[in-house]
Amino acid sequence: MDTIGELLGYEDPDKMRGFFRKKSKKLENKIKKLPDAVSEFVAESDYMAIGGFGLVRIPTAFLHEVIKQQKKVATCAFFTSNYDTDLVLINGMMKSVDMSYGIALEALGSPKVLRKYFENGGIKVTEWSNGALAWRYKAAAMGLSFLPVRSMLGTDTERYSAAKEIICPFSGKKYLAVPALYPDIAVIHVHEADMYGNAHIKGVLVADVDIAKAAKKVIITTERMVDTEYFRNNPQNTTIPFYLVDAVVEIPYGSYPAEMPYEYLFDIDYFKRFLQAAESDETFDRFIKENIYECKDFYEFISLNGGVERIKELRNLELGLKGSSL
Amino acid sequence: MNEKYYNEMELMICAAARIFEDGVSVSVGTGVPCAAVMLSQKLYAPNILILFEAGGIAPLLPSMPISVGDKNTMYKALQTTSVSDAMEMNQRGLVDYCFLGGAQIDMYGNLNSTIIGSHDNPKVRFPGSGGANDFASSAWRTIIVSPHSSRRFTNNIDFITTPGYLKGPNAREEAGLPQGTGPYKIITNLAVMNFDNDERRMALESVHPGVSIDDVVKNTGFELLIDEHIKQTEPPGEDELKILRNEVDPYRVVIGKKAQ
Numbered sequence: 311m312d313t314i315g316e317l318l319g320y321e322d323p324d325k326m327r328g329f330f331r332k333k334s335k336k337l338e339n340k341i342k343k344l345p346d347a348v349s350e351f352v353a354e355s356d357y358m359a360i361g362g363f364g365l366v367r368i369p370t371a372f373l374h375e376v377i378k379q380q381k382k383v384a385t386c387a388f389f390t391s392n393y394d395t396d397l398v399l400i401n402g403m404m405k406s407v408d409m410s411y412g413i414a415l416e417a418l419g420s421p422k423v424l425r426k427y428f429e430n431g432g433i434k435v436t437e438w439s440n441g442a443l444a445w446r447y448k449a450a451a452m453g454l455s456f457l458p459v460r461s462m463l464g465t466d467t468e469r470y471s472a473a474k475e476i477i478c479p480f481s482g483k484k485y486l487a488v489p490a491l492y493p494d495i496a497v498i499h500v501h502e503a504d505m506y507g508n509a510h511i512k513g514v515l516v517a518d519v520d521i522a523k524a525a526k527k528v529i530i531t532t533e534r535m536v537d538t539e540y541f542r543n544n545p546q547n548t549t550i551p552f553y554l555v556d557a558v559v560e561i562p563y564g565s566y567p568a569e570m571p572y573e574y575l576f577d578i579d580y581f582k583r584f585l586q587a588a589e590s591d592e593t594f595d596r597f598i599k600e601n602i603y604e605c606k607d608f609y610e611f612i613s614l615n616g617g618v619e620r621i622k623e624l625r626n627l628e629l630g631l632k633g634s635s636l
Numbered sequence: 637m638n639e640k641y642y643n644e645m646e647l648m649i650c651a652a653a654r655i656f657e658d659g660v661s662v663s664v665g666t667g668v669p670c671a672a673v674m675l676s677q678k679l680y681a682p683n684i685l686i687l688f689e690a691g692g693i694a695p696l697l698p699s700m701p702i703s704v705g706d707k708n709t710m711y712k713a714l715q716t717t718s719v720s721d722a723m724e725m726n727q728r729g730l731v732d733y734c735f736l737g738g739a740q741i742d743m744y745g746n747l748n749s750t751i752i753g754s755h756d757n758p759k760v761r762f763p764g765s766g767g768a769n770d771f772a773s774s775a776w777r778t779i780i781v782s783p784h785s786s787r788r789f790t791n792n793i794d795f796i797t798t799p800g801y802l803k804g805p806n807a808r809e810e811a812g813l814p815q816g817t818g819p820y821k822i823i824t825n826l827a828v829m830n831f832d833n834d835e836r837r838m839a840l841e842s843v844h845p846g847v848s849i850d851d852v853v854k855n856t857g858f859e860l861l862i863d864e865h866i867k868q869t870e871p872p873g874e875d876e877l878k879i880l881r882n883e884v885d886p887y888r889v890v891i892g893k894k895a896q
Contacts, residue, residue: 311811363690363705390690390705390719390766411766416703417666417889420763431757437750440689441723441770448720460727461770464811465746465796470755475812484812513710514691515718569706576706628707630698 311464315436316406317472318385319357319446321492323455329526335553337538339505342557344531344608348375351495351527351557358383359447359491359525361498361518362568364392364416365576367511369499369531371564371608373397378602387491388412389443390516393568393581399424400598408491410438418581421588437470438462438488444517446491450524458485496525498550499565501573503532507555508541508548513571515549522550531559533573563621566612574624580615642872644825644895646880647844648781649675650872652735652823655779660732661685663722663771666701667890668781669735674700674884679876687725689767691717700889704767723767726774729814734771735779740793743838743858744807745780745800745819745831747772748793755795768798773813777820783895784824790857801836825895827852828869829860837861842869 342350352358362368373394376383382401388409395412398404413428414420427433438446441461449457458476462468463486476487498518500509509530511518522528530550535558541548563570567577567584587597605611612621642650645668652672656662658681664673665688674697677684687693690705694714701708710716725731738747739762749768753759772778778800782788800819802808809815818836822829828841839861843852845868853860872880885891 363703365703366690366705388764409764411763413761414763418702425761428761429758434756435764437764439765439769439773440719440767441726444719444723460812460814461723461773462765463773463799463813464802464808465769465799466755467750467765467769467797486812512716513707514688514705514716516690516705517719519718520720569703571707571710576703578702630707630711 311468311475313469313471313473315470315472316434317489318406318408318436319387319491319493320489323453323490326492327453337506337552340507340555340558341505342559344371344375344559344561345379347529347557347559348372348379348381351529352376352381352383353494354382354384356383356494358386358398359493359496359521360386360391360394361496361516361521362394362565363390363514363516364394366514366569367499367565367571368394368568369497369564370566370568371561372497372529372531372559374602374608374611377401387443387493390440392416396421396424399427404433406434406436408438408443409435410440410443415581415585419585421585423588423591423594435470436472437467439467442471442473442488443491444520446488447517447520447524449488449490450492451520455490456487459488460485462486491524493521493525495527495529496521497529497531498522499531500549501532502534502536502540503530503558504536504538504541505558506538506552507558508538508552509550509555510547511549519549522554528555529557529559530555531561531564533562533564533570535560561608563612564608566621567615569628573628574621575627577615577620577624642877643891645891645893646872646877647869648823648825648895649880649891650876651828651869652779652781653680653876655821656681656684656733659683661687661730663687663689663726663731663734663775665704665736667737669737670697670700671880671884671890673735675876675880678879678883687722687731689719689722691719691722693717693722699887700885723770726771729776731775733777733779734775736768736772736798737781738798740788740790741780741782741822742791742793742800744802744804744836745778745822745838746793746796746802747780747798747800748795750795750797752794765797772798774817776817778818779820780822782822782824784826784852784855786855786857789855801831805834805836826855833861840866842867844869845871
């Protein structure tokens with residue numbers, strides 16, 4: 311089958327070897343304030359990769375700041391995504407994207423005004439499966455130009471992708487070669503990090519380890535800072551090591567209104583308000599203005615939506631304490 | 637008992653829960669598939685190995701997850717890993733069943749969850765494959781749940797997101813998909829269907845209580861294979877309903893929805 315999707319985010323592996331050769335491997339203080347991390351690291355030509363899984367462990371605070379600074383990225387992977395890529399769409403201007411899953415908040419519904427960007431043909435989609443995009447990151451993480459996989463074969467998902475069929479030189483079987491995806495910038499929210507960028511993620515990893523290895527610039531946002539001794543004493547907890555990381559931003563509750571595993575649950579009431587607002591351009595514009603543009607920082611946004619009291623409820627829900635329920 | 641002691645959603649979940657033998661492995665998402673697997677874990681298959689694509693492996697689901705990566709999918713899990721790891725388990729042949737829904741389905745069990753209309757200028761844009769294509773490519777058996785209507789059950793599907801038997805016998809193998817895989821059963825609010833025939837086409841297996849074969853035919857936009865021995869689907873039992881309502885879905889996240 312010939313494929314007709316646009317190839318996005320691909321780089322030659324030797325070019326990338328040259329890039330990674332020059333990347334600093336020093337133990338340096340990489341702590342940045344949120345506005346500075348966004349203004350210094352996000353560029354308009356960027357292919358952005360976002361960590362987490364849509365409603366879980368996403369770098370919301372960073373993405374809100376991207377919107378506030380009206381930074382537009384060139385493209386983005388809609389991979390296991392929902393609220394995270396919805397936020398990226400708000401700044402607009404993307405012409406093509408990679409998509410395996412997006413513009414729906416899973417069981418909760420789909421934001422109508424953002425879906426319209428795709429339904430009027432304004433954004434061209436290269437199709438993938440979640441596995442295929444995870445393997446594209448993995449191919450890059452391995453320093454390769456592709457990986458052979460057994461997904462997508464024979465379907466329209468394959469036809470509208472930018473993969474290519476190959477024959478295995480050992481078994482003679484037909485495989486799908488998925489091209490390496492080297493994003494320009496990756497933003498990943500973690501539980502704890504030190505000043506050098508060593509980062510610990512608890513619970514599901516989604517594709518974040520491979521994304522951190524594949525990306526040219528890696529921004530870690532973290533619930534809390536820890537001392538480097540924490541990693542020296544527990545090196546098995548280094549989910550993402552310092553030598554991959556360019557900046558560390560401490561931002562407690564930085565995934566809110568999404569979930570942070572073992573810390574706080576997603577705020578289902580917020581997402582219902584978000585989806586309700588997304589029924590019309592007018593209500594959506596007002597919602598984004600109130601919740602993002604007019605908030606002086608991320609904590610004003612949290613305050614607007616219930617503040618510490620709401621966070622307490624969400625923490626009790628996450629921990630499954632008696633008397634707490636959805 | 638009269639026919640109204642359960643709803644269509646409850647019947648679909650119970651019918652699906654009975655499919656799993658103890659000790660099998662299943663890739664699932666949220667919604668009906670998850671409710672069915674939870675019911676099965678509590679009643680029929682205590683050793684069922686449940687996999688979520690975000691990386692939650694072998695959880696003891698306390699209640700219905702809302703996201704495929706949320707806390708319930710890793711509650712008392714024996715492993716939390718990555719998307720590629722979960723998909724590689726499927727690709728290695730370690731996963732017996734996957735369990736999916738879809739917007740449109742054709743007579744070979746191909747699913748569309750991408751677009752209605754043309755790809756580059758769609759009338760409706762759906763979320764896309766997610767993990768469905770990976771699961772249905774590599775899990776040994778695919779189970780599908782869907783509301784039953786001629787709009788959804790159609791041979792004019794706009795996009796094959798996820799492979800069924802593609803164009804018929806051997807088409808999967810010719811496309812390069814792993815041998816011996818494909819759709820196994822489809823459970824709707826009207827009937828159970830299978831693909832146990834040489835043509836790899838959808839065939840009626842049983843109709844639900846109060847549903848006629850004619851009802852199923854009328855709501856299917858293509859010719860279903862129907863032999864003379866069509867059974868009635870076993871209605872939900874008392875035990876099944878008790879556990880489903882009290883333990884699996886006490887907030888009626890899934891069973892409170894309409895099947896259509």
